[in-house]
Amino acid sequence: MNYRLGLIGFPISHSLSPWIHNMFLKNADQQGTYKTFEIIPEEFESTLNDIRKEEELDGFNVTIPFKQKIIPYLDEIDQYASAVGAVNTVKNINGKWVGYNTDGLGYIQSLKEKFPQLFRNKGIRVALVGAGGAARGIYFALMTNGFRRIDVGNRTLEHAMDLNLLSTPETITNIISLHELEKVITDYDLIIQTTNVGMKPNSDSSILSFSKLRHSQVVSDIVYQPLKTQLLRQAEEKGASILCGHSMLIYQAKAAFEIWTGREVDNIKEMEKQLQNILEG
Structure with a gap:
């Protein structure tokens, strides 16, 4: 399968989520892409509708400031995310957007x-x-x-x-x-x-x-x-x-990737160290 994944938020030009999920795809021997969609808050609804119509994403992450704002636009939300009242991971299941929280x-x-x-x-x-x-x-x-x-x-x-x-x-x-x-x-x-x-x-x-x-x-x-x-x-x-925050970043990404693909991520500690090296320059 060729996974189409992504991230929505504002601002997200700094995000290392593409690097993380491309590493996950590589280690799982899977094909796919991970795109970022930086959405101006005032244009959230129209841009989200465009993404839904045009991108055909298999799943995407949600970051600041949309983790609560995304909820009315989902078709379903899992029990944990519903209890939390915030979503950071969305999976496309047969055309329905289902929300989760891995934070x-x-x-x-x-x-x-x-x-x-x-x-x-x-x-x-x-x-x-x-x-x-x-x-x-x-x-x-x-x-x-x-x-x-x-x-x-x-x-x-x-x-x-x-x-x-x-x-x-x-x-x-x-x-x-x-x-x-x-x-x-x-x-x-x-x-x-x-x-x-x-x-x-x-x-x-x-x-x-x-x-x-x-x-x-x-x-x-x-x-x-x-x-x-x-x-x-x-x-x-x-x-x-x-x-430091990079540790939470990679573990919440691991949980999201496993929701999207059903494949367990291996070598997570090694990738955490690589991520730290990137951030340290």
Whole structure:
């Protein structure tokens, strides 16, 4: 089969998803292409309709800012993505667009690979920064993996309140401002930055400023260009451990590729290292 795959989002000129999925196709000995469709938000509906009519894609990824906006345009949505309320992967099944979410799965796998000790103590305190589509996937995945204390810091409190609708009675979540979060940042064992702040070309930006951190804390950023964001550089300077965003990127892509093709991706750690080398130049 000659797979026709792609990515929609804005902006996406920096994306390494084409490299990743072309590597997956090569390693699976499959033919195919992976195209990017950068859609201006104001033209989302018309451009999406054009893609549906003209491109005949077998599947595509969805990134910022369309992970929630895409949902009304899908024919079906799987149970997990429905619960999360965000979609990052779409599969064409007999002409129907079916939505999935692999963000949470990808993040959890990347976290387990580098910090397995965090999964042995589900009483740890997590701070989630941001409340968009990626945050929703990660929040739900953390919750379903047994983490019970997940606070959310966001610029707009009302927008973050929606995350509370995902929680179970066992989950404790406080919605706080970024200013409040900075004041209590040392209370958390794991801090996860889920917005696009700090992404190229605005690499000097950081959504948080750390006055101090504990050496036992883990700071994670899902932005992967640059490999070490300003936030992660700050965290390293304060002695915390860090998790770079390229790891989540490749694991969520792995899950998406397996949904599209039904073929398991091998040599994922080797490809993760190659991706890191690319990002390091």
